Amino acid sequence: MVSEPSRMSIELRLAELELRCEEYRMLDETADAIPFRMTPDLSRFTYIGPQAEGLLGIRKTSWYEPGFFEARLAPDERTATVEQCRLVVEFGAPHEAEFRLRRDDDSWVWVRCAMRVFESKTGAVTLTGHFFDITVRRSLASDLSQVQRLEAVGRLASGVAHEINTPVQFIGDNLTFITEGVHSLLTVLKGYRELELGEADTKRLAGIAETMDLEYLTTNLEPALARSAEGLERVATLVRSMKAFACGDSQVKQPHDINAALISTIVISTSEYKYVADLKTELGELPAVVCHISELNQVFLNIIVNAAHAVADVMATTGKRGTITITTSREGNNVVVAIADTGTGIPEAIRARIFEPFFTTKDVGKGTGQGLAIAHTIISQHGGSISVDSTTGEGTTFYVRIPING
């Protein structure tokens, strides 16, 4: 029989302990680190913090299903990750691993997993630890390296463009010279042919003319030269566009012609869309915009390439070519560039996430999921905005708004 006062004090202690317990639980279950406990063979979670629901967008009950963990790992990382967990269990020492987990919507979350073996008083062994969401850190790092790589490619392109420019220049000069020379020679030849010659000479010359196919030469030489000049002009335009596209960006923003920039970018991206879409432009009158033009070119390029891919997906099923329409206009103190395509459209479920780093629905190797994230970063840094309007099955329009005064 417990006396009244001591029973009171036990009840008090119990209440106190319960409170403590609750406090600890609160700490663990509201922190950024998501606690977990798993069977040592990784076959199922025996405990997972409630924050896990937000991490993958998947209800807690599903986390407890057998095989959940391994099924959520990226196939190319599964073996290595499972091996890291196995080592912790086998050697009984803590370890940290970084890997991706697949969310409910098939995008990826980068996690760091700090884990150790825990042996309870009853001797039950579990793999215990915390998941940390490191997607942002990972994407910042790769965003940065991606931008640096693009810069390097830009510099290389402008160097190559410069190297091509020199021979293009002298081939062009010589071609002009040859065209004029051929014209003069043909004129002289015509004069000679009008001369009155003796029968023997006329016959001999006619023989040579026949052998050399003079008729064919006189009709086709000049058009052939004209076509060469045309081809060379196309090379020159491409080279100029490459130089303009990659034009050495200074640290300060400078006034630039957005329409001209778009035209260079369109030339650069021709190979991406020409087999799947026709490209139309409706370029309005725009004031000069204070900006980092090669960064904006990168944004336009990313959107045009995406548009081309979306249109190509439609063509793959219907066989019909699509249209990409680029419109520019002024809206108050902003310039608005609209890039519309007649592609597949973006399903509503993922529309809100397309500007997130690493979000991609493209096949492995076709897209890094960085294009729109980089576009978003660049436009934000310009104080502008980027938005999207899309109807599944009809197409997508991206609107880029950039303030005129930088």
Place this chain on the structure above:
Amino acid sequence: MAKKVLIVDDSQTVRHQIALALRPSGYEIVEAVDGVDAREKVDDSIAIVLCDVNMPRMNGLEFLEAIKRDERNASLPVVMLTTEGNPGMIDRAKKAGAKGWIVKPFKAELLTAAVAKLIAARR
């Protein structure tokens, strides 16, 4: 007598770091710069091998397969230490008899625990 640990890595910094982690436990360290060098240093006195994967001349997998072809090395524990996570390579290493594939960066605790347990298990 102190147990000998053979560390195979083409980076001197990495060899140095691993040695630093193991020294407090009293191991004697033997270093090799690649698979070819390591093959010459593998003998009865080595208690465990910690081996990088990507190395010039002879990589870690070739080295592992080469020494495991020799009966006398059948029980010699080999642990791969690498940044590599290629599933095919991990499977190949396991098939060749590697005792573990630790992805860098790792905690010194895991390495010392693995070395101690594997040496103890061999005896």
